[in-house]
Structures are given as C-alpha cells and as structure tokens.
Amino acid sequence: MILLAPMDGLTHVAFRRVVARYGPPDLFYTEMVSVRAVVFQPPERDPYLWHTDLDRPLVVQLAGREPDLFEEALRRLEERFNFYGYDLNLGCTRGRARRQGWGAALLLEPDLVRAIARAARRATAKPLSAKLRSPPGHDRRKLFRLAEILLEEGVDTLILHPRAPEEGFRRPPRWEEVRELKEKTGARVIGNGDIFSPEEARRRLEETGCDGIMLGRVALLRPFIFRDLRAFLEGRGIPEPPPPLEPPRLFAEELKLLPEGLQEKRLELWLFWYLQNFPYGLYYFGKVKKISGLSAKLKTLSALLSSEAFPPYPAHPRLHR
Ligand SMILES: Cc1cc2nc3c(=O)[nH]c(=O)nc-3n(C[C@H](O)[C@H](O)[C@H](O)COP(=O)(O)O)c2cc1C
Known part of the structure; x- marks a missing residue:
C-alpha cells in the first residue's frame, strides 16, 4: 500500500487531483481537519473537505482532543459524504496543535487516546487509522501501549512517523521502530518519514516488513512520484519526468x-x-x-x-x- 500523507495547507483537492492525474497512490489523505470545525460549521462549505471522483479513495484526517467532538464530527461526515475512512491525528507538532493539546500532545495521554478512538469507532464502521509520531524520548513502552489501546478500540491501521515530537525534522526517522511495531502488534502498520526516492521506498518496505509506506514531502517535490514508484516496483524502470513547468x-x-x-x-x-x-x-x-x-x-x-x-x-x- 502506498499512501499520500496528510499535509496541512497542501493536500487539498487541487493538489490531490494533480497527483491523481500523474498516477494516484492507493489512498489519499486530506490535510488535518479540526473536529471542532466539522461540528460547528457546515462541512459542505469547508474547502478542506472538498473532494472529487478523481482523488479517491480518500481518508479524512481529524484533529482535536474532545472525544465527543470526534464522535459528532464523524457522524456529521458519515451522514453527508462517502469517504473511504478516517484517521486520528496523534502526530502533529505544529504550534496550533501544541497550544491546543492535540496531535502529538496526545501521545502522553493514553486514557484520552482510548476515549477518542472509542468515540470514533462508535460513529463509523469504516476503516480507521491513527497516525502517530514516536512518543517523546522514543519511549518504546509508551509506543506499544498506545498501539495496544488503539487496536483494542477498533483502530485498524497504525501509521508511524518514527521521530519523537521534540526532534521536529532534525534527526533521521528511526525506521527500526516501524519494524518493531509490526512485529509486536501484527496489526496493519504503515511507515512514514524521509522517503525521497523509489529505491528508498522499496528498501523501507523490504527492511521493515510493514504493510505500506506513506509519502509526504517527496510528493510535494514530485507529484508524479506515485507513477514512478509503481513503475519501479513493477520492474519497469522510472519513467522520464515531465517538463518542470x-x-x-x-x-x-x-x-x-x-x-x-x-x-x-x-x-x-x-x-x-x-x-x-x-x-x-x-x-x-x-x-x-x-x-x-x-x-x-x-x-x-x-x-x-x-x-x-x-x-x-x-x-x-x-x-x-
Ligand atoms: C508542511 C507539512 C504539513 C504537515 N501537515 C500534517 C498534517 O496535517 N497531519 C499530519 O498527520 N501530519 C502532517 N505532516 C507530517 C507528514 O504527514 C509526514 O508525517 C512527515 O512530513 C514525514 O513524512 P515525509 O518525510 O515523507 O515528508 C505535515 C508535514 C509537512 C512537511
């Protein structure tokens, strides 16, 4: 499975359609959408939720910290649209997320994570993933405990960007944690972080035994990466790039x-x-x-x-x- 990562301000419908026109991933993710916005504003009018038939299958990534708002947001989305699935943001480290206590801040609140996952699962039977960073200090015990909680509450896919929140993008991601998470849980695990070429993508898939990879920044640089990666994995060689304009x-x-x-x-x-x-x-x-x-x-x-x-x-x- 090859996934397009959620990226705030970037993976909107227009960008996703450019990606789709070159060659789509197996799954698109929206940028993060606040559960509060979904509950308190008409979701049809929210451009962050706009989508078309081309940028499918599409997963909506939700961010927030109140379980009841997750539940209500999901119910509203379920009533109005037909998304493929939903994702819980447990990894965002940006200022807004830090200040409001959502995203990566939740990595240290396992009880709240349980309540959020449970509320989300009550509201939808669709695929439900959680996208995590490694907990602060790369604490493996905390990582495995969170994974266990998420899986117990019906999350079916764990996406790990194996950098701790305090590292930003400075240190290399610790891909061995993706392998360990897969081995430890046996769940569907997707790895993410610093894949910048088709060769690196294949190496990460092979080294970790994970079920898929999620590509972020490389897709911003090369919106045709999914076409290239598919051709490479099928042994067809990487096609010529388009003209830069x-x-x-x-x-x-x-x-x-x-x-x-x-x-x-x-x-x-x-x-x-x-x-x-x-x-x-x-x-x-x-x-x-x-x-x-x-x-x-x-x-x-x-x-x-x-x-x-x-x-x-x-x-x-x-x-x-
Ligand atoms: C500009 C930007 C915006 C991002 N926004 C989100 C987001 O909305 N939700 C999320 O879970 N991760 C977000 N991320 C993290 C990416 O999804 C991904 O985990 C990270 O970039 C590492 O993958 P990469 O090395 O392939 O880029 C963002 C990253 C960047 C660079």
Whole structure:
C-alpha cells in the first residue's frame, strides 16, 4: 500500500487531483481537519473537505482532543459524504496543535487516546487509522501501549512517523521502530518519514516488513512520484519526468476548485516545496512570491523554469517550514 500523507495547507483537492492525474497512490489523505470545525460549521462549505471522483479513495484526517467532538464530527461526515475512512491525528507538532493539546500532545495521554478512538469507532464502521509520531524520548513502552489501546478500540491501521515530537525534522526517522511495531502488534502498520526516492521506498518496505509506506514531502517535490514508484516496483524502470513547468500548470488549473481567496496562497505554499527541486529554487520562490496574481506568477515561473530539468532522485527538500 502506498499512501499520500496528510499535509496541512497542501493536500487539498487541487493538489490531490494533480497527483491523481500523474498516477494516484492507493489512498489519499486530506490535510488535518479540526473536529471542532466539522461540528460547528457546515462541512459542505469547508474547502478542506472538498473532494472529487478523481482523488479517491480518500481518508479524512481529524484533529482535536474532545472525544465527543470526534464522535459528532464523524457522524456529521458519515451522514453527508462517502469517504473511504478516517484517521486520528496523534502526530502533529505544529504550534496550533501544541497550544491546543492535540496531535502529538496526545501521545502522553493514553486514557484520552482510548476515549477518542472509542468515540470514533462508535460513529463509523469504516476503516480507521491513527497516525502517530514516536512518543517523546522514543519511549518504546509508551509506543506499544498506545498501539495496544488503539487496536483494542477498533483502530485498524497504525501509521508511524518514527521521530519523537521534540526532534521536529532534525534527526533521521528511526525506521527500526516501524519494524518493531509490526512485529509486536501484527496489526496493519504503515511507515512514514524521509522517503525521497523509489529505491528508498522499496528498501523501507523490504527492511521493515510493514504493510505500506506513506509519502509526504517527496510528493510535494514530485507529484508524479506515485507513477514512478509503481513503475519501479513493477520492474519497469522510472519513467522520464515531465517538463518542470507542467506540474505548476496542472496545479493552477486544479486550483480553480478552491475558493478564489485561497488560490494564490495555496500556490505559494506548494511552490515553496516544489521549487526546491532546483538548485536555485528558493531564489525562484522569492521572485514568484513577490508577483501577485495566479497568471502573472505562472508567467514568471515559465521564464524561470524554461531551462531547468529535474535532477535524478532522491528529491530532497533543502529547507523545512
Ligand atoms: C508542511 C507539512 C504539513 C504537515 N501537515 C500534517 C498534517 O496535517 N497531519 C499530519 O498527520 N501530519 C502532517 N505532516 C507530517 C507528514 O504527514 C509526514 O508525517 C512527515 O512530513 C514525514 O513524512 P515525509 O518525510 O515523507 O515528508 C505535515 C508535514 C509537512 C512537511
């Protein structure tokens, strides 16, 4: 199983459709959606939940800390849409999540995790995953205990990004924890973290015996990675990359699905990552950011990228945000 990771501000419907047009993963994930927003606003009008037939099967990732809000949010989503499944965010380390005590903050609250998983399971019979970071200090005992709790409460897939919250993206992920989690639980385990090429993807699958991998930033740099990875795993070799201007053109077309007020910001957020494919990418990004308007931005990009080509894999982002 190859999954597209949830990424805040980035894995919206427009981006997912670009990915789908090149070659889809087995499962798409939305960016995280707050349970509070789902409960207190009309979900149909929430662009973070918009989706189409192309970006399917789609899992909605939910973030929050109140079990009753998880339950109510899931009921509302179940009544209105036909998502493939849901995911509980137990890994986000961003400021908002830290301040409000959700995401990775929940790794230290096993009783609350149990209550959330139980409430979620009451509200849906669909596939339910939980995406975790390793607990602080890479405490294995805590990791296995959390896994046990989640599985007891009916979560069917564990997705592990084996970095502790305090590490941000600084230290390499400890993939041996993915293998141990699989061995220890026998559950469906998906590994995530620092896969930047088809070769690395295959190595992680082979080394850990996990059931699948989830790709995040490499998909921002190469939205066609799922096509490449599938071809590579099937022994067909990696196809030629598209011209560098093609993904931004497709992206700008698909952005029309989002509210107008969001389109330019979303293009910028993505270009910050995408342009890191190229040695002077951050300089290009600075130039494009200064120009206002979608079509003016594209025109500038077209000049900047006209003599660029994708370097071979691995596609490493040089900077984080
Ligand atoms: C910009 C950005 C936004 C992210 N937003 C989310 C999110 O909404 N929910 C989540 O569970 N993880 C989020 N993550 C973490 C990714 O899903 C993933 O676990 C992490 O990037 C490691 O995978 P990678 O090395 O393949 O990028 C985010 C990561 C990045 C870089």
